[in-house]
Amino acid sequence: MSAVVLALAAGAVIGVALGALGGGGSVLAVPALIYLLGFTPVAATTASLVIVTLTSATALSAHARDGHVRWRTGLLFAAAGIVPAMLGGALAGRLPAGALTAAFAVVAGTAAVRMLRPRAAAETAVPVRQDRAAAAGAGLGAVTGVLGVGGGFLAVPALVSVLGMRMRDAVGTSLLVITANSLAALAMRAGTADGLDWAVIGPFAGAAVLGAWDGKRLGAKVSGHALQRTFALVLLAVAAYMMIDAVV
Numbered sequence: 001m002s003a004v005v006l007a008l009a010a011g012a013v014i015g016v017a018l019g020a021l022g023g024g025g026s027v028l029a030v031p032a033l034i035y036l037l038g039f040t041p042v043a044a045t046t047a048s049l050v051i052v053t054l055t056s057a058t059a060l061s062a063h064a065r066d067g068h069v070r071w072r073t074g075l076l077f078a079a080a081g082i083v084p085a086m087l088g089g090a091l092a093g094r095l096p097a098g099a100l101t102a103a104f105a106v107v108a109g110t111a112a113v114r115m116l117r118p119r120a121a122a123e124t125a126v127p128v129r130q131d132r133a134a135a136a137g138a139g140l141g142a143v144t145g146v147l148g149v150g151g152g153f154l155a156v157p158a159l160v161s162v163l164g165m166r167m168r169d170a171v172g173t174s175l176l177v178i179t180a181n182s183l184a185a186l187a188m189r190a191g192t193a194d195g196l197d198w199a200v201i202g203p204f205a206g207a208a209v210l211g212a213w214d215g216k217r218l219g220a221k222v223s224g225h226a227l228q229r230t231f232a233l234v235l236l237a238v239a240a241y242m243m244i245d246a247v248v
Contacts, residue, residue, distance in 0.1 A: 003200050006036050011051070011204040015211020016218060017231055018055060027111050027149050029208075030104055031238050037200055041100040042093055045148030046189045047196055049089075051205045052149065053182040056175045058209050063172030073163060074173040077155075078180035080134040081141020085181040088145020089188035095146075102246035104147050109239035114157070115232035136162045140177065145185040152178060 010032040017028065029051050033044035063069055092100065136158040143154065155174035159165045165173065218227075 003037055003197070004203050007200045007204040008207045010036055011207030012211040012214075014051075015055065015208035015213075016215035018059070018208070018212045018215060027108050027235065028238065029204075030148055031108075031242060033204075034101075037197075037204075039197075041097045041104070042095075043196060045092055045100065045104075045146075046186070047201050047204075048148035049144075049182045049186050049189065050196075050201055051208055052144075053179060053186065054205045055208050055212060056178045056182065059212060060172070060175040060179055063175060066172070068168045068172035069176055070165060070169050070173045071176070073159075073165070074176040075180075076134075077137040077140075077159070077163070077173070078177045080137030081139075081144070081177065081181045082184040083141070084138045085141035085145035085184040086188045088142045088147075089185035090145075092146045092148070093189065098246045100147075101242055104149075105239045105242035105246060107143060107147055107149065108235055108242065111154075112232045112236035112239060115228050115235070137177065141181045141184070144178070144181040145188070148185070 010029075014028050014032065029048040030041075030044045033039040033047055034041060039047060060069065095103075140155055140158065143149065152171075152174050155177050156167075156170045159170035159173055159177075160167060163170075
């Protein structure tokens with residue numbers, strides 16, 4: 001099977017997961033790029049940032065039209081993460097491949113466990129605690145910069161529990177944060193982007209964007225809990241495989 005066909009298939013699956021679950025699906029982009037398409041860990045995390053930026057920006061526009069983006073709070077949260085994202089982007093190119101893979105496996109495993117836990121959705125607004133946005137935003141920016149993941153599985157809970165947002169607003173606002181952090185991390189990875197296979201990344205990103213629309217429709221028809229649980233179990237298996245691959 002050609003690399004382009006694999007890229008289209010992987011991008012479509014990830015896009016559907018993103019659209020159906022509202023976040024977390026992009027965490028599969030890095031393992032897909034490494035194990036299906038033969039990217040090195042550093043190249044995979046850089047390529048993932050490109051894919052995450054495009055899909056997040058596209059989804060952000062749709063959420064903004066629906067009025068579910070808290071721009072002021074989101075920009076504050078994002079601003080706190082821009083410098084850590086840039087530092088993380090610069091650091092990633094200096095980490096050994098095994099260390100980068102192991103770190104990604106830990107984050108992916110954490111995302112899977114978080115998805116498996118029942119979570120109450122806050123639908124009533126409470127006062128936003130702006131003073132706690134900086135620490136949470138900086139942590140998310142660092143994770144995005146080093147590992148090339150959007151971090152929706154971290155951003156949404158932080159926006160709900162730390163900043164007191166309603167769930168729908170948190171999902172939309174997290175896309176603003178993810179887009180800003182991903183762009184900042186990419187700016188520091190300009191040197192590692194030269195050798196990327198854009199003939200593969202382009203179809204991957206395009207399929208992810210289109211798949212997200214189908215995922216949104218799927219999420220409206222199928223139980224969200226069942227979809228999230230299935231995805232989390234797949235992600236947990238991928239994280240275990242990556243950890244074994246990193247240490248063996």
